[in-house]
Amino acid sequence: MTTEPSRTPTIGGSDATRIAVASAIGAVTNLVILTVAARVLLPVENNTAFVTFWSTLFAFFGVMTGFSIEATRAVSAATSSEDRTSVPTTGAGRPPRVMAVGVGIACVVGLLVGVTIPVWSPAIFTMHPWALGGLVVLGVTGNALHAATVGSLAGSRIWRPYSSLIGFESLVRLTLVLVCAFMGLGVLGFAAAAAAAAFTWAGFVATSSQVRHAVGVRVDSTLPLFLRRVTSSGVASGASALLVVGFPVLLSLTTPDAEMALAAPVLMAITLTRAPLMIPLNAYQGVAVTHFVAHRDQGLRAMLPAARLVVLVGVVGAVLALLVGPQIMALVFGSAYRVPGLVLAGLTLAVILLALLTLTGALCQALTMHGPFVAGWVTAVLVSVATLLVPASLEARSVLALAAGPVAGLIVHLTALRRAALLEVAANPSAVEQSVVDQSIVEQAVVEQSVLPDAVAVADGGLPVPRVSVCIATYNGERFVDEQLRSILDQLAPSDEVVVVDDASTDTTVAVVQAIADPRVRLVPADRNRGYVATFEAALAMATGEHVLLSDQDDVWVPGRVQLMVDALVDVDVVATNLGTLGGPESIRGPYGQADWHLRAADSRHPGRNILGTLAGNRPYYGCAMGVRRSALARVLPFPSYLDESHDLWIALYGNVFGSIQHVEARSLLRRFHEDNASPNRPRGPLAVVRSRAMLVRVVVDLVGRRFRSAAQERRSRKNRRASRQ
Missing domain, CATH: 3.90.550.10 (Spore Coat Polysaccharide Biosynthesis Protein SpsA; Chain A)
Known part of the structure; x- marks a missing residue:
């Protein structure tokens, strides 16, 4: 038996506002932390080391985001489905609780990351490789349980603690970093503060009965199946994190040490141009997955409103980056951090592609298309790495790699969605408003x-x-x-x-x-x-x-x-x-x-x-x-x-x-x-031009949807004709 997806709104207006505020807090606190680091960790080589650690830490956090999103999907499906007869409610095959899985994942991942420090840490960190590697282990262990907590809250639609945890973790990280800056603890102190904030979830579990109830909810499948899905989701999210926040790691692995030691301005530019889109998008990712699960019959149409908003915000951001970006970089971080406006605009436009890839990935995961989900992100990383090997300046390689990778990943996701007939959305195209004739x-x-x-x-x-x-x-x-x-x-x-x-x-x-x-x-x-x-x-x-x-x-x-x-x-x-x-x-x-x-x-x-x-x-x-x-x-x-x-x-x-x-x-x-x-x-004003271009982007998205639906209809027609001949 199947059930119609729920039409209950995924999130209320006040809760959506809280998540927006929490994501804004995250964006601002990250910017403040990076600004303080640029001003305090001198010379530039010290800040390069911290920014590389920051990117590495959040790249590992990105792997745990896969666990969080899969937990969101599994809890949302478990709490909304009426057909649970195929899943045992007792015995060995009983679905596990989210936090129990989280504890196991924290132990296994922490151990794996720890024992492999000699392999990866010296290749990434130019100073303090063992200490910084150990702090990565600390942070990723705490973040595994953070992922279990926010995933179960999002899947249960308990949005107030969800938004509070997101915002409060950022504030805790900022507070600890400011204390380290005041005490002059240097690179290792900043890194320890960034990692320790990953344990903020523990305070919420200890003080909130709602949170304790959420982390005790069971998922929608048996433990082996859930772990397989978490693994594929983690691989895809890890690849995503390498492009979203861990790109400096890829640069470090493909750039000579002498050039990389002076790369702090480009690294800061990459981080700064990502924040306006990716931090809010990551904060709302649990909402998006829950929404996609509830509206899975709509296929790609379910993500179109978010995609349009992403494109509009990204285009406006690229224009601002071109016009005032260099001045803002120099004002916030210092004159040594001035980056050309064209580079900042190119990085900002690349973020649009990355955000769209994030949305198509969330849709694939919500619809349990874990294979294409992983394939899209892995393809994106491989194409980006290949592009980074092209002989060019650091700035040019960064812009090209951050654009080419997401384009390749989008092709994989959209092709898979089309092949699976997930875009066969119902037949009621929007009516013509105020038609001249009947x-x-x-x-x-x-x-x-x-x-x-x-x-x-x-x-x-x-x-x-x-x-x-x-x-x-x-x-x-x-x-x-x-x-x-x-x-x-x-x-x-x-x-x-x-x-x-x-x-x-x-x-x-x-x-x-x-x-x-x-x-x-x-x-x-x-x-x-x-x-x-x-x-x-x-x-x-x-x-x-x-x-x-x-x-x-x-x-x-x-x-x-x-x-x-x-x-x-x-x-x-x-x-x-x-x-x-x-x-x-x-x-x-x-x-x-x-x-x-x-x-x-x-x-x-x-x-x-x-x-x-x-x-x-x-x-x-x-x-x-x-x-x-x-x-x-x-x-x-x-x-x-x-x-x-x-x-x-x-x-x-x-x-x-x-x-x-x-x-x-x-x-x-x-x-x-x-x-x-x-x-x-005669030429129109800039606002009219921006509005017109945004409308045309929406036109392209709509027409792509019509093409997919037309192809699906044609496949159905051919199938029906073959059936009638037989």
């Missing part, structure tokens, strides 16, 4: 899948089916719409159509269109203004032709445009042409000063490059110069509700994400630039 028209267009056979097909009523449908959204276009329509109608066959949806114009646009009196023109006036995106969507939904071409209301089509686009749409879903200007120069100037900004046919084969170019505002995709096959409308429509501009970029990004777009270099129309153009003809 919603049933849009729904009809979405469900129709087949391409019409040819231009002379005959509909049920005996009328020829249009080969071409031209879709126009009009609004107060009385000056130019007649010239536009006549340049279109001259190229259409008698059975073709022009669908004109008027967005409640206040001038004589409707009358001008009616006066043309051509039976191929289908006019649909709206009773109220809804905006050009919704109006174009309605027109596309009403189109019945095999080839659907978009048009503005104020341009002029070049003779031969229709046949040119129909020919291009034979093999692809989307065609995009270039345009000239009416009464002006043939070419248009690009946003980066290009004298002739146009699409190149060769770029049709590089969808990834086109997507990045679109996000950067450097691809001239104009809706008025585009066409789409009607069969693709089942995936293009409906537009997402947040799309309040750039429907043309939605279609262009669809073509690139689905790998089915053709650039035609011909200038197939002449665009009329005037003061009433819907598209802005």
Whole structure:
């Protein structure tokens, strides 16, 4: 028996706020500790030693994070599942308690790390290798039991002690470090303070009955199965920690000692650029896993809100790092720690990829896909290490390695999710808000899948089916719409159509269109203004032709445009042409000063490059110069509700994400630039640009989801066809 995943909110608003505050405390205290170390542990070589110890300690903590996340998943599944009949409640096969497992793991891991000190410690630490190795053993032993505590609290949804423990541990670590700084205890004192704070959990267990109850909860499986899952989770989380906080360890292993001794500025830059995203994300990781378990039927869609927020915060952070990062580094840590703005921006952008990899990993783990979870993180580490071996400067190698590794890991995770059909999310795509026409028209267009056979097909009523449908959204276009329509109608066959949806114009646009009196023109006036995106969507939904071409209301089509686009749409879903200007120069100037900004046919084969170019505002995709096959409308429509501009970029990004777009270099129309153009003809403010770019990132994420769902639907269809033949 299976049960529907719970729809109870994973966490309340006040508890979410507490976790946010706790993560902020963690970020601030870590920054203060590293700042104090940079100021107190002189010369720079001493601080390099402490930062390397700090990274090594938290890399080992990252391995224990795997235990914490698996404990969260296991406790959440155990407390929410109604089907526990397969797991014994008594005897040797009875599921273990979380803290009992934690004690065993603490002993085993502490012993393994301790006996291998001679192998790894001298290779990492340039000073005090034995003492610093011993302090790592102390810290990782305490952190194993910390992981058991926070994992059981998150899985039980006991959020107040959970957030308090996260925040209080950071404050304890800061207090101990400040005491050591005051007493002048040097590198070993700072390291001992950092490690000792890992035992903060003991005070919570001793003083809170809620915490004691949580750590006594049993997991959802037998001990051998749970340990196998913890092991795979630990390997993946250890790999994650090497990239998140332990990257200086990888640098130390791949960089000559003389260069590494002076690497403190780069190490601090790496740590600083990670904190704004990764500390809150790690604090909320227990919440994320619990949420993914409760909403496992949604697949990748369950993580989309977090992914969008990560991208937005990361992009803003990269801009700030570029503009003011060097000054902040020098102000906080001293003039010796100034790092170029481009390096800081590159490190910040790499964090976006790392955060997305963390989210896909949490989703894999929540869905018990431990194999792909491990494979993604291990692949990321291996690719990063390989990149670090490239001959380049320390800064360049760091940026490249921290970007290339997460990209490789994301490919592994997303491929596995797709193969496992976890992205087959239900079928209710977001409804079109405030549709110009009745919603049933849009729904009809979405469900129709087949391409019409040819231009002379005959509909049920005996009328020829249009080969071409031209879709126009009009609004107060009385000056130019007649010239536009006549340049279109001259190229259409008698059975073709022009669908004109008027967005409640206040001038004589409707009358001008009616006066043309051509039976191929289908006019649909709206009773109220809804905006050009919704109006174009309605027109596309009403189109019945095999080839659907978009048009503005104020341009002029070049003779031969229709046949040119129909020919291009034979093999692809989307065609995009270039345009000239009416009464002006043939070419248009690009946003980066290009004298002739146009699409190149060769770029049709590089969808990834086109997507990045679109996000950067450097691809001239104009809706008025585009066409789409009607069969693709089942995936293009409906537009997402947040799309309040750039429907043309939605279609262009669809073509690139689905790998089915053709650039035609011909200038197939002449665009009329005037003061009433819907598209802005002058630069927008920075806030508008940031909002637009963030929306386009969201568009790419949504389209990737649609592609996965489309592929899953196609697999189901093929399976059903094979079954019916048998």
